[in-house]
Amino acid sequence: MESTLTPAKLLAQANASAGIAREDFDGIVRAHQRRIYRVLLGIVRDPDTADTLTQECFLRAYRSRHSFRGESSVATWLVRIAVRLAIDHGRSRRNRFWRQLFGGAAADESAAGSTAAEELPDTGASPERALAAREEVAAVWAAVDQLSPQQRAIFVLRFAEEMPLEEIGRAMQLEVGTVKSHLHRAVSAVRKRLATEAQKHKERTEERKP
């Protein structure tokens, strides 16, 4: 007779034989995997890497589940692990330096930014306005790519996850003042980029006029 062992069954067996508390880790994964993936995708900007890091995040969470004291929510705790992973990943990504050195970064940025901007839902705005909105979002992505990994993480948590500053502080293990300071710098950089893009857009429009 063949018995089909699903990962959940295997985990239950492993937990039972190891004598540890039977927590519903499957439920935790189910409840938080989307958010963790989204946070990681916002920071690393690569779906495959975001998937790998999401898996790694839950694996680390499982290994260090005994150190979770309940001082913050499970979501905040998981976000903290995810952000740390993403920052470490960014630091170890040596080829980034070479890409920038050989001038491929600008092309990559605009391509990735455009791809992300194309994912915007249709709001029913005029084609011109929709195009302008896409360009602006692409400009934001390009600016975000130039931020430090920590600033990028804070930016994503604030504007993609809409997390309050206090929660960002807990997730990043930073004071609220430090979070605000990083956010100011990030938004300032984004505004500068938007201004540059607006200027370019204006020049293009004037060139088209007879």
Added chain:
Amino acid sequence: MSGHLRDEQLTSAVLDEGDEAREHLETCAECRDEAERAQAALAGFGESVRAEAGRPDGFWAWQRDAILARVAQGTVRTRRLAWAGAMVLVILGAVLLTRPRQPAPRSPATISEWRSPTDWLLRTPGDALLRSTPRVGDFYFPLEPAETGSSKGGNNEG
């Protein structure tokens, strides 16, 4: 407030902070437009992240299975490693315990008498030996029985 908002004030306005900036936005259309445009772009960024992260249900089920499989695999591997470590310790202990050993001295008296097999190299010669005077016929100069001439002479014959 005269003129327009400074850069950091406008950033505060975008982040919806600072009463002074907020008051200024109510009266200045140019700053308000810029702040609103930046806010719209930031909101668009958030939407694009959420939209890009949207995956079909099958993806989430697959990812969940992959995570749980890795967790289970890790647990089993950790337990196997622990078992292997314990076995190595047991074998090492057994080898150490069953190894033939030289009997160790038990009392202070036997300790002072006990010498390792190579200890004699380190010992100073005994006083008696140092004070002794070599004499003919003693241990140092043993007298051999004199050889007889017949035995020597036999060799010279010829």
